Amino acid sequence: MKARVTIMLKDGVLDPQGEAIRHALGGLGFAGVSGVRQGKVIELDLTSTEAEAAKAEVARMCEGLLANTVIEKYAVEII
């Protein structure tokens, strides 16, 4: 079973990497971009076969290692 974790900075948190991308896109002539946020995606291959249990386990991984929950939010989906 595969799980995908998407980790983004929380909404109020400054994202200099996203801002740099927005600036670079403007420089390349892509005018229609008003905001950019960059985050991480982590795909996990799990040996578990039970979706709900796997999702809870991955949420524990996020809390313990993958995300910094002070400034980041995460979403877990089973794919």
Next chain:
Amino acid sequence: MKARVTIMLKDGVLDPQGEAIRHALGGLGFAGVSGVRQGKVIELDLTSTEAEAAKAEVARMCEGLLANTVIEKYAVEII
């Protein structure tokens, strides 16, 4: 309109960051993880209102700046 770009290393490409995460998860006692791949996610706020045109524009951004298409694959979705 918002677009989400997910950029992952292509399947054959070594992913040391993902491997480090797998190792760290094992060390924390999460045994059921057989593989990890890490990638980037970029959320774009677009002024465009036409979904198909926006998707094509974002694909051009990926080819020109966001992804290194030699080693990375990308997926664009309008959200």
